[in-house]
Amino acid sequence: MKKKSSLLYRLLPPLLFIAFCLWILLGLRSEYLEEVAGMTPFYLTSTYTSQLMGQGVWGAATWCSAAICACMTNPFLGAALLTILLTTLAILLQALLRLKWTWAPLCYLPSLWLLGNFTCRGYELYTFKESGTEFNILIIALVAVGILAVISHVFWKKPKTEKKNATKEKTANNKGKKANIKQKKGDGTILGFSVSVLIMVLMGWYTYQRTFKDENYRNILRMKHAVSQADWQKVLDIASAQKSDLAPTRIQVCYTRLALYKLGLSGESLYNYPDGDTEYAAKSVNQYLRLIAGPQLYYYLGKPNYAYRWCMEDMVEYGLRPHYIDYMLRCSQLNGEEKLAEKYARQLNTHPFYHIDPKQTYEAERKAIEPLLEYTNILDGDGGHVEAYLLQSYATMQGGTRQMVTLSLDCALILKDIKDFWPLFIKMLPVWKHENANHIPRHYQEAALLFATLQGNVDLSQVNIDPEIKNRFDNLINEANSNSQYGDEYNANRLRPLYGNTYWFYYFFTTGLKTN
């Protein structure tokens, strides 16, 4: 019975730690693990390896640390590996300090601190210039503690008094006094053990408190990974699952719009999803939309040069991250730069978790984007304002393929650009007539009704407006007229339940949003 409880005491700290570690890493930060992998350069090439090894101990530690980060491409693998290493550090520390099981929980404090250092980070990842060094201290500590533990066990003999005690204990046991001695020692150790477990738990609580748990950031990462796989429905599912009391950031709004456009639903559902410009929960102000979503938005919306440009600029600042190379590869393919695409594919394929065939992997999405490339080349610049640039450039674009005109129409609506709306709307009328049984997507009908009313001189008699939408619009006008004496905030709150999912509501009440 005593033996069993002793074993329990010995196993409790590591089991507690492993469970806690896996819960934090997989339960709270699994998306982040995947993101870290995409943002960490790790290539099994002679150039990359020799470059790091040339930096001595720090370079070697960076290689190992980057390898751990690379494993996070599969969050389960990454979390398991990190947990094993952190647990090993604690066990080695225990061996080095020759602590009895009573105080063993205290050996997990450094591991918890290192875990917290990793999980406390969020947006800093994108502006962190030393990618891959996240676990350098862990690696160096593991090696140092491991070496010292071995040295101490090989060269450090037990003091005589300790040996004597051990012999006495043995003798006493033999004489049947075992229970008595154990009882004496046991009273002290259980108290000590309880105290050390309590300290460990407190450190765990502190680690949990430090962990970055921003819900918007988590959803951004989920959406980003779904976009990367062109899984547009998943993006919409994540947007729909967003808590109603939490307004999204611009990145989420842009991803949602992109998914709606790709699924051909923007005309029907663009204003069903929450809009917002919630501040990024970051410690410093930066162009996070560009840093996190810029290349993807540009790429999927037919601006490969600008996607490529920002990958290149950020690669200069933050290193040869696989995410950048991946999108540079996709952009090169889209641009027909085969040799360049092959170069990026060769590099990416030296990453242990990327397997890309430059000719096939992105073939389907390339074909889907190609209709958006039918525009004339000009010299331009976005100043890093991705959303504003995309909206402006498409809203003011006239002509092009059907996909381009649809996108232009969406952008004109978002910008409340009446002047550019009409030619695009008229251009699409015959398309809807032939392909959509003369059904005009709901938001375009709403916009046409609104703009016609605002301008006063537009005849919509030849346009197939749904009577229900017309009635709804008339009701809104009546409501607005009867409550014109109240302020916007009052009217917005009153009208949101009835008209919150309409373009009209967006037009009148969604104002002043920042676009970056």
Added chain:
Amino acid sequence: MRHYLYLIAILFLMASCTTELPKEAVQTQEVPNVFPDNNGATLPPNIAPMNLRIDTSGEAFITHIHTKADADGIVVEGKETDIDLKQWRTLLQGAKGDTIYTTIFVKNNGTWTQYPPLKNPVAEEEVDPYISYRLIQPSYVDYEDIYICQRHMTDFEEKVIYDNRPFSVDAATGQCVNCHAYQDYNRKGRMQMHLRQNQGGTLIIDGQNRRKINLKTDSTLSAGVYPAWHPTMPLIAYSVNSTGQVFHTRDTQKVEVIDYGSDLILFDIPSNKVFDIDCDPDEYETFPAWNPDGNTLYFCAAHYEQQTDDIDNELDNCYDSLRYNLYARPYNTQTMKFGDKQTVLNAAALHKSVSLPRISPDGKYLLFTLGDYGQFHVWHHSSRLCLMHCDSIASDGNTPFTQIDDQQASYHSWSSNGRWIMFTSRRYDGNYTRLYFAYFDKEGKMHRPFMLPQRRPTYNDQLFRSYNVPEWMVEPVAPTKEELQNTARTDAIPAIYAGSALTHPMSKEKNRPAVDAVSGASQTRGNKIDY
């Protein structure tokens, strides 16, 4: 003891093991797929080993490098060769005026296949022992870490002359470094390079004497940009440029580097004085180059008359019709004055645009790049190396010239003996410039170029940086990296404006963008900065 003897015996056996050629092999006529593809290129007799990677699948690989005189030659095992330097030097020295053959054997399913040999003629004339270049990621406005490196041509030793990392703390205090240039192939240790933004200025190195100068004066457009050392005198001609970068929305050339104004100046090092050379506001002069006698200054210039107050917008909309001609001005080394401008090549009349004239050390040839428009040909797919004979320069601008290479090329320079041309090109992958070397024979013909050899042949493939501004050197750069960085930390000495260096000075009424006084960086728009 017996164990030690066994160990010694095994080590001895391992050391004495040499790779042998396959006794039997199936011959094929298929040309082997190797990287880099240097087949047919003429090699210098002092070049570093031409390592290669065999890009054919197989179980085992053997490369046999030999000459007719040395049939045994060198045998190397593996998909990537790592040729022994001593053996290579011996083979190469014996092959002067002859040809080196590289035969590749690939084993598949237990059977060896022998490919037809790759042939590389070996010239009699050597390349200069050193080159220097800037290693930079081909980005557009960001620069985080830039290295200016010196490479020993006879082996693989690469030394960093300068790196900007201590000065690039963050975006606000970053430092760009560019335009390293030498007088007379650095024979006397005279070098210059520019630092932009943080600790900006121009480093002038004259042996042990090092200074940092601020070449921007109130009367000139910017600090010095593209330099041309006078071959003998302590003078440097510079272009001064107001440069911006704008981005193509669809064109795969991706970025356009445009001068929204540019002039030429002359810097007299001992007196620290700056003189105007060409400062016509309707002429966009750039890329000066002296002839070896130092009595003629060649340069490029485009004519454009500003129509509105917004020159940025004007040139952004007509960038592809801005074409540069080639001009020359005689220089009197006694009076230190320039004579009248002469048109050497009216490229605009051919709907072409000249950039980067470079005259051969014997003064016979003028090498330049010719593209469809503009002057920053490193981004232009249309840019080609062209050559003209200096003794056939026509006074009407119709000088005959020939295109000497059929692929994209940009920055080029002559070796000190005039027998080798080094140039940068994006021909390998379309984006990252690599260094190429071509033999230029006595008949004025350029031979097939080869890529700069590396110890690890995949290096050029795995490197995500471009080679910029390659320059030949007879002597290595004397100051250490730390010494140059220390000079960079000193305050820049302001240069003094001293009027025109023309015999007949021109009017210089201008309306041009403001340029930062110390760094020389000009910012003409929110999204455009100095390169």
